[in-house]
Amino acid sequence: MSVIYLLLPLALLVSTMAVAAFLWATGRGQFDDVQTPAIRMLHDDDDLAHQHAQR
C-alpha cells in the first residue's frame, strides 16, 4: 500500500498538467468562439497553410 505515497503525487501532477494546458488554451482565446472552428476544420486547408506562413 505504501506505493500510494508515489501514486498520489503522480496522479495530482498529471491532473495539474491537464489543468495547466486548459488554462493556457483559455488564455490564448481558444474557447472564445466554440462554433466557427468546428466549421473551419471541414475546409480543405492546403491554402490555409499559405495563410499560416504569412503570419
Next chain:
Amino acid sequence: MVASEPEPRRAGVECTHCGLPVPAGLVEPGAVEQFCCNGCRTVYAVLHDVGLDAYYDLRESAGEAGQRARTSDRSYAEFDDPAFAALYCRAVGDGLMSVELSLEGVHCSACVWLVERVSLIIDGAVETVLDVGRSVVRVVWDPEATTLSSIARTLDSFGYPSHPRPGARSAELGRRADRALLGRMAVAGAVAANVMLMAAALYSGMFHGIEPQYVRLFGWGSFIVTLPAVFWSATVFYKGAWGAIRTRTPHMDLPISLGIIAGFLWGAYATFSSSGEIYFDSVTTLIFLLLVGRWVQRRQQHAARDAAELLYSLAPSSARIVEGEQVREVPIQAVPLAAIVEVRAGEHFPVDGIVTSGESMLDASLLTGESRPERISRGSVVHAGCVNLGSQIRMRVEQTGESTRVGKLMKRVEEAARRRAAVVALADRISGYFVAVVLVLALITLGVWWFLDPAHAVEHVVALLVVTCPCALGLATPLAVSWALGRAARAGILIKGGDVLERLAKPGLVVFDKTGTLTEGRLAMQAWEGDESLKPLVRAAESHSAHPVAAAFLRALADEPEIEVNALSQTLGGGISAQVSGRSLLIGSQAFIESHGLDVPAWMAESLACHTEAARSPVLIASDGQVGALAAFGDPLRPDAVSILRALRKLGYRVAVLSGDHPDVVRTVVRELGEPLVEAHGGVSPEAKLAWIERAQEHGPVIMVGDGVNDAAALSAAGVGIAVHGGAEASLAAADVFTTRAGVAPVVDLVLGAHRTLRVIHRNLIFSFLYNLVGVALAMAGLIGPLLAAVLMPLSSITVLTSSFRSRTFDAGRRRPSAVESNNPHPVPSPEYST
C-alpha cells in the same frame, strides 16, 4: 467547394434541375427540359418518375434558386478616414492594424470559407477570421499594402456588407472576464474531481478500516488540492459577499461564502490537528457547481447582448460630405458643423440640420411617433434618425453626435437607466432571511451542544453551515433562468438579463406606444369608395412614384393588371396627373383636385368628412374631369393587436397607450381596439413619456412596449422595456427585451414564459428549502457527518437541476395547461416557432 454567391445568370439555356447554364454542346434543340450534365438529368428523371415534380415549383416559390447575394455598392471610403482608425482600429505591431467588423448575411460554413479566403485574395490583408456565432470578422491588415476600404469592398462584393462595432472595446473586456471565469471553473472542476477521489478512499476506510497514516495522507492531500479552489476559483463569491455586506443588500454570495469558508477552516483545523472530519469534498463540489451555474448564465446573457449589438452596429455609421464638386464619406463622429451633407432616398439622416436643396418626404415615425410622412424642402429642419423617403437632398449640419435631438434623448436614456431602482432578485432577497435564520440556528446549536458535549459543539455547527450552503439555490436559479432565456431566444424573444423575467411576472401596467407596435407603422389603403374600374389605372400611375402613398397604393392594388403609362407629372405634397390608356387621371388631395377646377361630388363629401374625422388621409381620384373614387389611407391596426390586449388583460395586466402621434389618430386607434384602456394619450413628447412612465412606476410595475427613438427613454425607465421588431437602434439599446418577430404577439409569450419560469424557480426554492430543513434538523441533532453532507449536497442539486431542465418555460408549441392559461378562454394566437 460551396460558394454562397450563386452563379450569375448568363443569357442562354438554364439546366432544368440545377439552374446553371447548359454548355452549348449539350443543348437539345426543341426540348423543354435541358440539362447541364448527366447527373442532373438522372436526378430529374428520378424525381419525375416518382411524381415529385412539385420540388421545382416549391423551389421557385421559395425564391431560393434565383436569390442573389445582397451587395450594397458602398465605397466604404470612411473606413480609410483617420477618424475611423482612431475610433475603431488598433495597431497590433509590425505596422499592422486590426479591426473588428460586424457582417450582414453570415449564415453557414460556406460563409466562413468565403470570408476567410479574403486574406488570400488581397495582398496586404493578413488575416480575416470570422466568428459565425457573433457575425464578427477580425481583420488584420497592412496599411502600407492595402486599405481597409478595399477589404470591405471585397467582403461587400461577396454579399457581406460590413459595419464597425461601437462596443468593440467593452466587448474585449467582457471576453477577458469570460476567459477568467472559464479558467476558475476548470480549476474548481479538476480540484473537485481529485478531492472526491481521495474522499472516496476515506469514506470506504470508514466502513472497512484504514490505517491512520493513510487517513493523514489523504487529509493533507485533500487540503493541498483544495487550496486553489478556495483561494482562487471561489474568490468571485467572496467579492460578491463583501459587496453585499458593504451595501447592506442581501445577496446569494453571502451564504455561499459563509458555507465555503466555514467548511474549509474546519477542514484545515481537522487536518492540522489530525482529528475530526474534513469537508473538502463538499466544499470543492459546491464551488464547482456554483461556478458552472454562473458560467452558463453568463453565456446565455451574452448571446442576447451580442444579437442586440449586431443590430445596433448596422446603423448608418457614415455621412457623405459635399466639398465643392466632390462627395466624400466620413464617419459620423467626424462630421464638422456647417458642412453640407448629402442624404439619398431611403437613407437615415445622420445629423440634425437644415435642408439647403432638394425636396422630399420625411418619415419621422421612429423619432416622434408621428405616422404620417412630412414634406420637407429648402429651409426645413430635419433631425438625425428620420428617414428620407423621397429623393436626394442636401442639408447644412447644425448639430452632430450628442447634441443632436437623438443624442440628447440617448443622454436621457442613460440617466433614466441610472435612476431606475435596482430590483433585488428573488433568490437574493430570500438569501437575506436565509443567512439570518442559519446564523441563529448555528448559535442555538453551538449553545445547546456546549452544554451537552463541548468537544463536538464546533463540529456540529460547521456541519450545519456546510449542509445549509444554498447550492441548490445558487445553481438552480441561474440554470432555470438561462434555460428560459435560451428558449425565448429561439422563439424570437431576446432577453438581456435574467432579472427581467422576475419583473415581468408581476401583473401591472403595460404601456404601448402606438406607431409600429399596435399598428403596422406604415401607411396602408384602408378604404376605397367609388368606381372600381379606376383601380388598374391608379396602379399604373402610382407605380412611378416613391411617395409613401404610392407605395401603399401599390401594396393594396398589387392584384390589378399592369398597364403602360403615357405621361406623368407629380406635384410634391399634392398629387399626380397622368395619362393612362387614353384617359387623363388626377390623383391627389382634395385641395389638389379642386385646384384643377374639379368639384367633389355630393356623395363623396360625407365620406370625406367621415375619413377626416377618423384621422385618415383621403386621396381623390378623378378621370377625364370627373371625380370617380376615393381612397383613404392610414396606419392600420395589426391584425392580432386586439387579441393580444385581451390576452394581457385576462392575465391581470392593465393596458395603456402612450403615443407621439396626433391625438385624433390615437383616438381612432383606441376606438378600433374596442378594449377598455386605463389611459390613452396622443401627442406625447419623448420627455413627457419618460415623466409619465416614472410617475406610473410609483404605483406599481410598468412594462413599456415601443419601437421608436422617442420611446427609448421611457423604455429604459420602465420596469421592463420591450422593443419590438423593426424599431430604431436607440430603442434596442435602451430596452431589456427585444423581439425578432414582427408584431406584439411576443409580448404575451414573454409574459407567459416569465410566469412559467418564476414557477420553476419557486419550485426549486421549495425543494431547496425542504432539503435544508432536513439537513438542519440532522445537523442540530448532531447526526450529520461529512459523509451525509456529501450525499445530501449533490442529491439536492440534482433534484433542482432536473426540475429546471424539465420545465417548458417558453415552449409555446407544447404548452401544458396551467393556472395562468386556464382562466384564459381565448387562446393567444402565436405563430409557429422554428424550434
